[in-house]
């Protein structure tokens with residue numbers, strides 16, 4: 423029961439304050455005092471200054487295991503298991519937190535990977551992509567955020583290349599609330615699986631949240647295969663978020679990026 427309560431507590435925190443889920447004793451207080459951050463480095467709120475905007479955000483500047491990264495040199499590892507996806511459809515509940523569109527998930531969907539089960543909390547988008555591969559960004563990237571019973575975060579990232587339209591993204595953009603708003607669309611369901619490619623090999627590394635407070639210890643699983651959105655869909659999303667919402671890539675430092683074998 424204890425772990426279930428912990429999980430629900432974390433889920434509630436994500437739903438109400440997705441950017442402040444770690445290391446904050448009073449989330450309500452933090453919401454009131456959280457400074458504004460943005461993606462324009464010409465401004466004081468820009469990514470290279472995030473670590474100076476709040477004491478709890480210092481790790482954005484000082485952390486050695488930050489995300490996103492450029493994925494270039496990787497090492498195949500037989501120790502990585504495949505990801506077992508158990509994602510169900512969920513009522514379409516969209517939040518516009520001013521930084522992204524986030525679809526909050528009903529409890530009951532999960533992944534199992536490398537001996538641990540993680541519950542799916544929400545998925546959200548970045549444009550252009552945050553991770554790059556061999557120095558190249560994609561038009562968009564979707565992040566499916568999960569948490570284990572013990573509170574460890576695992577994110578599945580999928581690069582979205584330009585190509586066929588995503589019907590799910592279309593529904594999300596068409597029904598998106600204004601900044602700060604949250605809506606539930608009656609009788610509409612979505613499934614994060616619609617963004618999954620058929621092949622599910624992945625790159626694995628230890629990183630962080632890509633928004634303040636940039637907390638580390640996040641287990642990243644970036645799929646090596648991609649799915650698609652149209653240029654227009656990516657453009658529309660970028661316009662909603664004032665020119666883009668991708669944090670620049672961070673130094674890899676001593677980390678290794680492992681690749682699951684086929």
Ligand SMILES: [Zn+2]
Pocket residue numbers: 546547548565632
């Ligand atoms: Zn993200």
